[in-house]
Amino acid sequence: MDANVCVVHALDLGVHAKTRIHDFDCRPVRCLVSGCQRDKIRIGTYQKTKKHTYNCLAERIEELAQKCHLKNYWYAMSSLFKIGEKNLDKLFEILEIFPDNYSAEEVAIAAEFFKARGNDVRTFTDPNKPKVPESHDLELLVSSHNLWQGVTHIVSEDAHFVGNAQEIPSWGYKVAIIPMDKLNELEIFWRWT
């Protein structure tokens, strides 16, 4: 799971001022985690991703707090962050934390693939999105490739991964991308619920 998917798992922040504050993708991500646990499928994230997750959490909570029009905005933000932080702590007790396993050279090669052969991932919300992912995403890709002999699945909503889901294996990476918004469909197929 990448950092944003971990964050989404944490985004059921309870009912406040008669509003349930949650991300709609939270349920399928939670189903995925509990389904994998039940079926003894290894599920986890990387050491570096874990650290990055807490920084991503604040951004997502800010979006939610704005959407919900909560009173005392700053208080709401900081309190919801504390709840989210606790949820993330609980998640990381469940997830396996895989070792970061990449070299600078491998990351540079991955960047080159995206630059030379990657799809244009500019979006409506971010028309200036660069073609090459941020370094922590490249490190995640390389670490996943190096994790074991078989194929590693990355659950992500990042446009670079989702937009190049078909291409990434063809570049020689033993990695399959599961877009977060497809988890609902997979849930029915794999009967996670």
Add this chain to the structure above:
Amino acid sequence: MLLESPDKARAWGVLFALSLRGDGVISGRVTLNKTLALLQRDGFPIENRFITKEKGPYDWHIHQDAKNLEEKKLLEITEKPTRHKSPITIYQLSEDGLSEVQEKYPARIESLPYKRIFKAKLEEIKNRFSEYSTPEIVDKVHQELLMDMEEEDARREMDDLVTDLMVARDTAETDRDSTCFICLNLLGSLDFAAESLKLAIKKTEGTNESSRNLIYFNAKDVLHWANKFPRHEHLRYCREGEGPLAAPREQLGYRLFCTEGLSSHYHILKPIRDEASLDEYIQIMSA
């Protein structure tokens, strides 16, 4: 548990207050009331609802709860004659009460959030009672809670604090870095303290409820700690109690926790908390 609901959550406070004295004895209803009010002010889940009587925090349930505890043989109440008209009430922990406290309460304090600060506060309260005489303690509590002031002066003092908190919040907002977690802590604490005190003043107008005084004390301390880092180095995620400015951040978090507890208890403003953890906290303390 030897005590039955619904009084047990409230009654634990009486036993706990007595346990803070080396000899397990508190002389006088006033001192017992003050001890419980101080514990509530400093964030312990004391379930009493204090009103201001004779310029001090008071709850008539306290003596009644002590009597119930006496029936359960957890404490003894005696009346000691004085030179004045009325005798003084002496509350003393019994052996059963003492073993109840010794068996359960240390573990409960260990399980509290901000336990380091809670322990320090307990020491502070203990020392206060061993170093000062009862009239001195009474005076100090009344001063800290603005209970010795004329209503108009107390009101002005509280209104001024609301303004100061709002100014500090606006300044922090201007200086904010969107990725800085210290800024977020600071803004959240100032925001809640200002709103909570403002509402407490409004809701207690024309009543003698002590909530606004208790919240005032905490809000003032929020501002005190907030002033410790007005122009700080912006910091990405760092757990509370770790990294730079760890101590003031922790103190600020603790005071916010106390303000939230009081606001919730007196139905001033509902805090945003993980409900499970709030219930857990109350259960731990009163089980």
